[in-house]
Amino acid sequence: KNEEVNFVCADAHSYSIQKSDAFIINQENLLLKEKDLKSLLNKCLENLNENGALIFVGDSKFLEGYSFEKISCTAYLLRN
Numbered sequence: 001k002n003e004e005v006n007f008v009c010a011d012a013h014s015y016s017i018q019k020s021d022a023f024i025i026n027q028e029n030l031l032l033k034e035k036d037l038k039s040l041l042n043k044c045l046e047n048l049n050e051n052g053a054l055i056f057v058g059d060s061k062f063l064e065g066y067s068f069e070k071i072s073c074t075a076y077l078l079r080n
Contacts, residue, residue: 012040017047027058037062041078048080 008015012030017023023044027037041062044054056063056076068076 012036017043019047019049021049021052023048023052023054025054025056025058027056027062034062041066045078045080050080052080054078054080 006020012032013036025040025044030037030040032040041054041056045066048054054077055071056068056078057074059074060068060070060076063076063078066078068078071077
């Protein structure tokens with residue numbers, strides 16, 4: 001266990017996102033409508049620390065309008 005790493009499993013609609021160095025979102029595990037998923041992406045990006053990273057695993061169609069880098073077949077890196 002590392003005291004500097006915190007994994008959270010919570011309701012994406014109501015969880016108060018804290019400033020963080022990184023977020024990992026697996027779209028396939030979320031049963032969110034597109035607008036709710038984009039809202040979650042925005043909340044995470046707004047709460048990234050400087051030089052932070054958001055890793056999104058899922059369909060790139062949900063990333064329209066975002067700047068991202070493809071890092072594997074279904075994983076994408078977004079920065080603030």
